[in-house]
Amino acid sequence: MRLSDLGVLCHLTCTFYLVLGATVFTWPDPLLDTLDDQLYRLSTVAGLAVNCTPRDNSTISAQWLRLAYHDMATHNGTTGTGGMDASIQFEFTRAQDVGRGMLESLTDFATSPNQYVGMADIIAMGAINAPIGCGGPAIPFRGGRIDATEAGPATVPEPQQDLVSHVASFQAQGFNETEMIMLVACGHSLGGVRRVDFPLIVTEDVPTGFQTFASTVGFDNTVPRRSQFSNVTEYLDGTTQNVLVVRSNITTRSDFRIFSSDGNVTMQSLASPETFNGVCADLIERMINTVPSTVTLTDPIEPLDFKVFNTSLYPQGGSLVFLATLRIIDTGVNRTTTMFWKERTGTFYPAEGCSIPGIVIHEVSSLYAQLKGVTAFNHHFFNASIDLATSISHFWFEVNDNDGSAPFIVDNNGGNYTIDQDVVLFDPQRTVSTLTNSSEIARMVVGVKDAPITTNVTSLTTISNLTAAPFTRSVINTFELDSSFPPADDYTFYSFPFDFSDTFPLSHTIQATIDGTTYSVWVPGTGT
CATH class of the missing domain: 1.10.520.10 (Peroxidase; domain 1)
Incomplete structure (x- = not known):
């Protein structure tokens, strides 16, 4: 999906708040995010x-x-x-x-x-x-x-x-x-x-x-x-x-x-x-719920009224691409949504932020969700082009029910959705998967902004052994400078190959230290 397919516009917005549901999801929360997906998504x-x-x-x-x-x-x-x-x-x-x-x-x-x-x-x-x-x-x-x-x-x-x-x-x-x-x-x-x-x-x-x-x-x-x-x-x-x-x-x-x-x-x-x-x-x-006495379980996980997921920020073609999805429980209302964001540096955007409308994708929920009265979710997908010089610091959403009522704001329980850093970024476009006669190999690529020559890029990767206990374990991987991707848009690219023949990557915490400061990004799934 190209940015031109969506259009970018800046406009004023009114601020309202909606409080629904029993489970409070403050983004990012990888534990709740993963469990919610497993419970309520159909796939x-x-x-x-x-x-x-x-x-x-x-x-x-x-x-x-x-x-x-x-x-x-x-x-x-x-x-x-x-x-x-x-x-x-x-x-x-x-x-x-x-x-x-x-x-x-x-x-x-x-x-x-x-x-x-x-x-x-x-x-x-x-x-x-x-x-x-x-x-x-x-x-x-x-x-x-x-x-x-x-x-x-x-x-x-x-x-x-x-x-x-x-x-x-x-x-x-x-x-x-x-x-x-x-x-x-x-x-x-x-x-x-x-x-x-x-x-x-x-x-x-x-x-x-x-x-x-x-x-x-x-x-x-x-x-x-x-x-x-x-x-x-x-x-x-x-x-x-x-x-x-x-x-x-x-x-x-x-x-x-x-x-x-x-x-x-x-x-x-x-x-x-x-x-x-x-x-x-x-x-x-x-x-x-019978667990060791040292373990404290969460509150019951109920369907979230609003959930942000599948976010991704990476350099491409002279700008930063920012992808995000806002999931809303389908209640039969013909909702439209707008995502707003503000810059990290400079004052490129107006005070009210820049914005882009969402594309709605309908998804049937899991049987578990249906038993709780949630038959489906509407996914509002956003694809924004972010200026490299100003980058992005945080984002939020305006939701309009189109029924004559005033639009309301979804802003991470009043705290906005914050982008912690833009120095180390997972790059899904440069990440590729190659099939061989015996296995599948994924070359996972990350970009490091203004990277010194001596930059050390590593990942704490959780992998599954698929057929042997313990099924999951963690390993440290070192990413190497990838000459097949020349530096671009102020980023230098590093990669690491994952062989799927006997293991399966489940998630990655990728980090690099620049001028004494450590930056990290968590990537769920295989990265491909």
Whole structure:
């Protein structure tokens, strides 16, 4: 999109403020920005589980929910250790964590973390998307979990253990006996047991080698293939085929021991679909919020009324290109938007700032967002040409509903959207990706303004190993002067090649020190 396609104009504006929504987003906030994207954008990993997507004779939802519980099960409420901390990355080869779904789920999530959002948050997010994908309720989500760097204790309950052991395990995790029954019933509404993993449990002739816990696979009894937790109703009416209830190996009938431990009082209380959904939503939320005592989670992350994202500033053709997107919840109003900005140096722009209108792109929201009443977002895209000499210090927006009401201002909660520096800039136009016979190589390019010959440009890059634990780690990369891009527009260009054959870059903090001052820029994603 060229600047001429949009037009640049300067004009006066009125100032009004709109306060909506529960979540306050003060830009930039990489943690909240990333989690919001993962929760509410349609093009995220959550889409893998929509419609109870089958995999390995089970479902992706069942695999994600099991992974989350097994990760949380290391928690010890007395010592305040363990819980949802992604230690499962180091534990999935244990006998108690057996199952191809564990590694498959971790691989599903491998490219979602970054420097600010760890695998533990993504696993927890998988646990709320699992029931949603099979017709279940929306569960509140909080972020800020911290990834463990080693395995936790081997405390996952196993089918051959007796009831006393199971009660003790769940109590250590923070759940009493009644809650244990409920949580097991919720978790075993999805999935089942695979013979290759548990040959002493699935001993009968099962053609697929996989025995489901229930005859249906989901939560919602209004849709074929989905039912409210039929493992409960089938257990109560005696028709269940749950191998942990009725199969020949009495020792491994762990669900029967747990469900019947209070004379079926708790199971009978769960026979109502509404009760079951409510109870399971509450317990899954508690499960994913079970974290080490040193971790403080955020407030629940609700859809943001206004969110700035995909910002980029880089030199091109004698000016600075500034790209930004303002996301607004679609309420059916025919809104138009204008972005304003002010200079960093000099007085080139008038007091009211220079401005450019936005181009609107409609985007359908995620299923999670739709359950919260947000069917879609409108993305207002801006492409501004910034004078090199004056640069840009901050920007803000005017929003007009075009209904006769006065326009209002979106300005980062009264603080404006500040551009901290223009010395070190990621350059998406010069960054290129090259395919070879065996891999893809991306040459990431950054520009450094008025760079001395001895400038050292480095990045702290978070990468994913894709197939091996730990899935994410951080490395330091040194950028080299790139002779294929001659200095231009007062910037000198440096690059670093990333080989995607066995790793995947998730985010970068790029920095350089000029005349004793360190400048940095954070780049989410692969940079390509």
